[in-house]
Amino acid sequence: xxxxxxxxxxxxxxxxxxxxxxxxxxxxxxxxxxxxxxxxxxxxxxxxxxxxxxxxxxxxxxxxxxxxxxxxxxxxxxxxxxxxxxxxxxxxxxxxxxxxxxxxxxxxxxxxxxxxxxxxxxxxxxxxxxxxxxxxxxxxxxxxxxxxxxxxxxxxxxxxxxxxxxxxxxxxxxxxxxxxxxxxxxxxxxxxxxxxxxxxxxxxxxxxxxxxxxxxxxxxxxxxxxxxxxxxxxxxxxxxxxxxxxxxxxxxxxxxxxxxxxxxxxxxxxxxxxxxxxxxxxxxxxxxxxxxxxxxxxxxxxxxxxxxxxxxxxxxxxxxxxxxxxxxxxxxxxxxxxxxxxxxxxxxxxxxxxxxxxxxxxxxxxxxxxxxxxxxxxxxxxxxxxxxxxxxxxxxxxxxxxxxxxxx
Numbered sequence: 001x002x003x004x005x006x007x008x009x010x011x012x013x014x015x016x017x018x019x020x021x022x023x024x025x026x027x028x029x030x031x032x033x034x035x036x037x038x039x040x041x042x043x044x045x046x047x048x049x050x051x052x053x054x055x056x057x058x059x060x061x062x063x064x065x066x067x068x069x070x071x072x073x074x075x076x077x078x079x080x081x082x083x084x085x086x087x088x089x090x091x092x093x094x095x096x097x098x099x100x101x102x103x104x105x106x107x108x109x110x111x112x113x114x115x116x117x118x119x120x121x122x123x124x125x126x127x128x129x130x131x132x133x134x135x136x137x138x139x140x141x142x143x144x145x146x147x148x149x150x151x152x153x154x155x156x157x158x159x160x161x162x163x164x165x166x167x168x169x170x171x172x173x174x175x176x177x178x179x180x181x182x183x184x185x186x187x188x189x190x191x192x193x194x195x196x197x198x199x200x201x202x203x204x205x206x207x208x209x210x211x212x213x214x215x216x217x218x219x220x221x222x223x224x225x226x227x228x229x230x231x232x233x234x235x236x237x238x239x240x241x242x243x244x245x246x247x248x249x250x251x252x253x254x255x256x257x258x259x260x261x262x263x264x265x266x267x268x269x270x271x272x273x274x275x276x277x278x279x280x281x282x283x284x285x286x287x288x289x290x291x292x293x294x295x296x297x298x299x300x301x302x303x304x305x306x307x308x309x310x311x312x313x314x315x316x317x318x319x320x321x322x323x324x325x326x327x328x329x330x331x332x333x334x335x336x337x338x339x340x341x342x343x344x345x346x347x348x349x350x351x352x353x354x355x356x357x358x359x360x361x362x363x364x365x366x367x368x369x370x371x372x373x374x375x376x377x378x379x380x381x382x383x384x385x386x387x388x389x390x391x392x393x394x395x396x397x398x399x400x401x402x403x404x405x406x407x408x
Contacts, residue, residue: 008127011120012374016358018247020368027389027397030368031170032318034072034290034388036233038271039282043275049267058263061254062241066269069239069276078201079214080224084244087250090264093238094227095121099225100260101242102129103286105193106253110160112195115146117320117375117382118167122197125186137378140322143314144173148182155186161193163184167200170375170384171320172313177210184222194222200316202231202283205291207314211254213243220245229263230317231283234273237268290317290388297387300398305330307405308383317388320372322381323357330405331364331407339364361382366402 002386016030037043059067067085074080074088082088091097098121106112108130114122116135123133136151138144151162164183166175175183196212199276213222227240229238244250288367297319298312307330308321354371361367361383387394 003353004130005128008124009120011124012355013370016368019362023362023366023368025366025398027365027367027393028368029385029387029389029394030370030398031130032386032388033235034230034233034286035253035352035390035393036286036289037391038169038233038237039069039275039278042232042234042271042275043239046267046271048274048297049270050061054266054270056266058266058269060258061086062088063269063273064265065091065263066273066276069273070098071243073276074224074243078198078211078224080211080243083216083245085252087245087338087406088125088241089245089253090269091240091242091257092264092397093229094197095125095239096238096260097225097227097240097242098122098125098195098197099128100256101195101244102126102131102255103256104249105129105195105223106131106160108141109158111156111158112161112163113151113159114163115165115168116377117127117170117372118163118165120374122163122165123191123376126163130354131160134159135376135378138168138171138173140171141308143311144168144171145179148186152181152186153361155190155192156353161195163195163197165197165199166208167204167313167315169200169316170318170370170372170379170382172318174204174207174315174317175210177208180210180212181215184212184218187221188217192221194218196224198224198226199200201226203287203290203317204315205287205294205313208383219243223249227270228275232272232285233286234268234271235274235356237271238269239264239272242257244291292393293389293394294319296391297394297398299403302392303398304401304405307401310382317386319385319387320379320382321385322336323354323383325353325381327357327405331360332406335364352380357383361401361404365397365402367397 073086213219228234310321358371370384372379
């Protein structure tokens with residue numbers, strides 16, 4: 001296992017995060033973290049749990065009350081026909097849910113078909129289970145959706161599962177009901193599992209979110225994965241969950257859950273209970289503010305005269321922007337030289353157009369972002385910016401970009 005893990009790459013987001021800690025007064029548009037704080041209900045729930053000495057071992061699958069609330073939520077909100085609350089397993093964030101799922105689902109050499117581009121840990125959790133990643137392309141011209149024939153062409157006798165992520169990180173694409181239906185039919189015809197990463201289910205702008213497991217007959221072969229991180233601004237608290245209908249797979253997932261965490265932190269689970277029992281108005285308030293921030297950021301991008309291009313996303317909170325490959329011609333040579341001197345060490349071992357521009361923006365503008373190639377080969381030529389930061393931080397980043405790039 002030690003030598004095998006050497007072949008599983010870290011996300012470049014980790015490297016960039018380390019680089020940004022060395023930057024004074026940075027614009028942290030690199031990490032997918034909202035600037036909001038967790039709702040008061042969540043915080044009070046954790047305070048009460050501490051006062052009540054909820055600091056002992058818990059059931060591995062989760063506090064029963066939390067499982068009940070999550071099962072109710074999946075039925076009412078996501079329209080997934082969850083039976084017993086025991087079908088819901090509480091995890092240490094969404095990435096942990098994916099990790100234990102693929103540990104339970106895959107044999108060495110099994111293939112999982114994933115979108116390109118995709119959040120890097122999506123591939124990493126598959127590779128960590130000794131699975132094989134096969135990528136199907138997403139197309140900007142189709143609002144970052146897929147072509148079903150291209151997806152079908154990726155399937156082989158070794159394919160075990162299809163991975164979908166909607167709303168999508170990094171592109172912000174949202175799959176339609178027709179898209180989800182097409183993938184569901186394909187999975188059913190080929191006898192494949194469908195892994196549905198729905199971390200951004202509550203961050204959609206003027207479109208509907210469709211859970212794959214809600215389609216008729218699909219829950220038994222679909223594993224939906226969720227997190228409290230985005231909906232409730234609980235990124236650092238690490239609380240996620242997944243629903244598994246199949247009893248045999250669920251037992252394997254529970255075993256992987258036990259071996260990796262025994263049980264998720266008790267205080268955090270009680271915070272989740274309080275968040276679900278409290279008012280849900282805050283979720284809509286977060287979404288409305290994120291839409292306003294999206295529009296503010298894109299207005300700023302349009303003022304740069306074509307250095308970046310791309311349509312505002314329909315979901316999630318990222319601007320996945322294509323950049324002008326001749327961007328250096330828009331920058332003062334002295335600025336280029338100074339930035340190269342400051343940024344050279346930060347990207348040692350990385351070389352690509354999107355990494356070059358990322359390093360330059362960090363060094364010259366204090367602007368954190370993520371190179372598109374880190375999300376897969378289909379992301380080269382793009383950068384990802386997170387617009388979930390405070391409006392003042394977004395405005396500061398735009399002003400820094402204006403100072404860097406000369407107007408044509």
